[in-house]
Amino acid sequence: MREAENGRIAHTNHYHTEHMRKIDISHNAYYKHSRKVVRALRGRRVRESSEARYSRIMQLLAQGGELELSDLISIARDHAGGEGADNTVCRHSEYFNTTWSIIFIPSEKVIKALVGYPCQQEYEEYRVG
């Protein structure tokens, strides 16, 4: 079971619990400089983007008190004050990109979802109860 950090919990694409870290790829694993690897990834650290995006999300979640829906949408659209890139929460790169986003609001039995980049799309609302 994973515990929230300061009342917040988020995830990107790597494990956080000791149990799951045992089966995850090493923190220092790199993509090979090989023709078998997509050019955009060659020589890069595998978890670089996932860890950078997680750190940014936790930094944004640590600001302020009560979170509003608009705060969550802003986090999903975050480009760290610049252009969308491989290490921004809303990920834009030559190879990996954000392709969908979903926000659950359990107390209202609502799901907000979009397909594509959060910075370029609006969320649609789905009622589930």
Ligand SMILES: [Zn+2]
């Ligand atoms: Zn974006």
